[in-house]
Amino acid sequence: MTAPTQELGHGRTEGPAPAVRLDAVSKVYGRGATSLLALDQVSLNAAQGEFVCLLGASGCGKSTMLNLVAGLDRPTAGTIETGGKQIAMMFQEPALFPWLTVTGNIELALRKLDRKKRKERAAELLDVVHLGGFAKKRPHELSGGMRQRVALARALAQEADILLMDEPFGALDAMTRDLLHDELERIWRERNLTILFVTHNVREAVRLGDRVVLLSSRPGTVIEDYTVDLERPRRTESPEVAKLAGEITVRLKEEVSRHGR
Amino acid sequence: MAAETAVDTAEEKVNAQIAGLDALEIQVKAKRNLPAALWGRVWPMFLAISIVLAIWEAVVLAEFWPEYVFAGPVTALGELGARLGEAEFWHAVATTMRRAVSGFLLAILVGVAVGAAVSRIKLLRAAFGSLITGLQTMPSIAWFPLAILLFGLTENAITFVVVLGAAPSIANGLITGVDYTPPILLRAGHVLGLRRLSLYRHLILPASLPSFLAGLKQGWAFAWRSLMAGEILVIIANQPSLGEQLHFARELADSARLLATMIVILLIGIVVDVLFGAADNALRRRWGLDQRIG
Numbered sequence A: 001m002t003a004p005t006q007e008l009g010h011g012r013t014e015g016p017a018p019a020v021r022l023d024a025v026s027k028v029y030g031r032g033a034t035s036l037l038a039l040d041q042v043s044l045n046a047a048q049g050e051f052v053c054l055l056g057a058s059g060c061g062k063s064t065m066l067n068l069v070a071g072l073d074r075p076t077a078g079t080i081e082t083g084g085k086q087i088a089m090m091f092q093e094p095a096l097f098p099w100l101t102v103t104g105n106i107e108l109a110l111r112k113l114d115r116k117k118r119k120e121r122a123a124e125l126l127d128v129v130h131l132g133g134f135a136k137k138r139p140h141e142l143s144g145g146m147r148q149r150v151a152l153a154r155a156l157a158q159e160a161d162i163l164l165m166d167e168p169f170g171a172l173d174a175m176t177r178d179l180l181h182d183e184l185e186r187i188w189r190e191r192n193l194t195i196l197f198v199t200h201n202v203r204e205a206v207r208l209g210d211r212v213v214l215l216s217s218r219p220g221t222v223i224e225d226y227t228v229d230l231e232r233p234r235r236t237e238s239p240e241v242a243k244l245a246g247e248i249t250v251r252l253k254e255e256v257s258r259h260g261r
Numbered sequence B: 001m002a003a004e005t006a007v008d009t010a011e012e013k014v015n016a017q018i019a020g021l022d023a024l025e026i027q028v029k030a031k032r033n034l035p036a037a038l039w040g041r042v043w044p045m046f047l048a049i050s051i052v053l054a055i056w057e058a059v060v061l062a063e064f065w066p067e068y069v070f071a072g073p074v075t076a077l078g079e080l081g082a083r084l085g086e087a088e089f090w091h092a093v094a095t096t097m098r099r100a101v102s103g104f105l106l107a108i109l110v111g112v113a114v115g116a117a118v119s120r121i122k123l124l125r126a127a128f129g130s131l132i133t134g135l136q137t138m139p140s141i142a143w144f145p146l147a148i149l150l151f152g153l154t155e156n157a158i159t160f161v162v163v164l165g166a167a168p169s170i171a172n173g174l175i176t177g178v179d180y181t182p183p184i185l186l187r188a189g190h191v192l193g194l195r196r197l198s199l200y201r202h203l204i205l206p207a208s209l210p211s212f213l214a215g216l217k218q219g220w221a222f223a224w225r226s227l228m229a230g231e232i233l234v235i236i237a238n239q240p241s242l243g244e245q246l247h248f249a250r251e252l253a254d255s256a257r258l259l260a261t262m263i264v265i266l267l268i269g270i271v272v273d274v275l276f277g278a279a280d281n282a283l284r285r286r287w288g289l290d291q292r293i294g
Helices: A062-070 A102-108 A115-128 A144-157 A173-189 A202-208 A241-257 B002-025 B035-060 B073-083 B087-120 B122-135 B138-152 B155-179 B185-190 B197-205 B209-233 B242-251 B253-286
Strands: A022-030 A034-044 A051-055 A077-081 A087-092 A162-166 A194-199 A211-215 A222-227
Touching: A034 A062, A034 A077, A034 A222, A051 A062, A051 A202, A062 A087, A062 A162, A062 A194, A062 B073, A087 A144, A102 A115, A102 A144, A115 A241, A144 A173, A144 B002, A144 B209, A173 A202, A173 B002, A194 A202, A202 A241, A222 A241, B035 B073, B073 B253, B087 B122, B087 B138, B087 B155, B087 B209, B087 B242, B087 B253, B122 B155, B138 B155, B138 B209, B155 B209, B185 B197, B197 B209, B209 B242, B209 B253, B242 B253
Parallel strands: A051 A194, A051 A211, A087 A162, A162 A194
Antiparallel strands: A022 A034, A022 A077, A211 A222
C-alpha cells in the first residue's frame, strides 16, 4: 500500500504519459538569510483521469504546488509538464465575481463561445451542479456550499482536462461536504478529469483519492504515496476508510511532531 | 438491472438531500414595508428642519443683528417662494448647473485618464501618487488668482478650478479601487485566462466600481464648492448665476435674498448627494455588501 520515496513517479510508467508531471520542483520564497524553502525537489506524476489527493500539515507547500501547476507562480528549480492541457482551479473561497449573476460568472469562462451557445452551456453546467433554478441569483444570495458548486461549474466550463482544487470544501459543514464529495466523484467519473486535490483532512483524502500523497512540512517533500485500493463509492464513515485514514494520520503526526523538537 | 436501479435511487437520494439543504440555507429576505420605511426616513428630516428653523428664528428674535442684516426664516422663505416665479432665478440656476455638470464631466475625463495611467504605470505612480493626494487637500479657492491670471474673468477660469478640485478625488477613487481588487479574484481571473485588456474589462474595472463611485461623490462635493467660490469671485456680465446672486445680495445688503439663495445651494447639494447615495445603495445591494450585523 505504501511506496518508498525514491520510487515515486516510476510506479505508473506502464500507462500512457502522465497528465501532470512534476520533476524535482523546488520553490524558494525571498532571498538570502530570510529566504524560505517551501518545496524541496518534489517529483510527482498524475495519470490521465487519476484523482490525486495532496495531504499535509500546515507549511508543507501543498497550495504552493497547485499554484505552480496553475501557472500562478513559477518554480525556482525543476520542471512542470502538463502537455498544454487546459487547467482549471478551485480555491477554498468560491472567488465568484460579486457583480455578476450566477450565470454571468459561468459565462465568463465561456467567453470564447457565441452568445447563444454560452447561455445553453451555462444552463447545462448549472444543471450538472443542481443549481438550475438559481441562474439569476447573485453569489451573495447563495449559501457557502452553493457558491462552491457555482465555482465548480465555472471550473468545468473551462473544459479543463486537469482540475486543481485547493481545499475547496474546507470551509463547509460536514453534511454539505459529504454531498459535495458525491457530486465531485460523479463529475470526475463522467468527465475523466485529472484532479489534484489539496486537503489537510485525512478522511476526505481517503474518501476521494485514487492516491493520497503525503507531504512533509518545511520544506515540503513527498514522504509517502499511498494507493487507495478501496471500492467506490466510498463513505467517509466506513471502517475501511477509517482504517487507512488512521494509518496515514499516525504517519502525519510523526511528521508534525518532528518539528516540535 | 437491479444494481442500476440501486444507483439511480442513490443518486436521487443525493439530489433530494442537496435540494433540501439548498432550500434550508438560502436566505429568506424580509419584505420591507415601503410606506413605513419612507416615513421612517422622512420624519427625522422634518424634525431636523424644524429644529434648524426654530434656532434661526430664536437668533433673529434675540435681535443680535437688525432685520435687514439677518432676515428671519419667514422672510427668507417668502423671498425664496417669490423668486421661484422669476425667470432670472431659473436662468441663474440653469447657468450654475450647466457649469457644474460640464465641469464635473470634464473632471471625470481627466480623473479617469490620470487614475488609469497612474494605477497602471509604476513610474507614474511613484512620481505623481502622493501629488494627487496632496492636490486633494489644496483649498480650491487658492487656485483662483492663478486661474484669473491665466484665463481672465471668464468661465474658463471657473471650469479650470472646478476640474482641478474634482479630478484628484476621482483619480484617487479609481486608483484605490484598482489597488484593492481582492487578490483571490485576481487569482481566479488568472486561472480563467483573463489577461491585460480582458483582465481590466472583466475584473479590475468592475471590481473598482464601489471605490470609483465614492471618488465621484467626493469629487462632486469638491466641484460644487469650487464652483461656488468661482462664481462669487468671477462675475461675468449678463450671466446670472447662484454665486453671482450671492455676491449682489451682499452688495445690496439684501439679507432675505442672500439666505434664499443659500438655501437653494444647500438643496441642490443635498439632492445630488441623495442621488449618489441611491447609486451606492443599489450597488451594495447587488453585490451583497449591505448585510448588516444583527
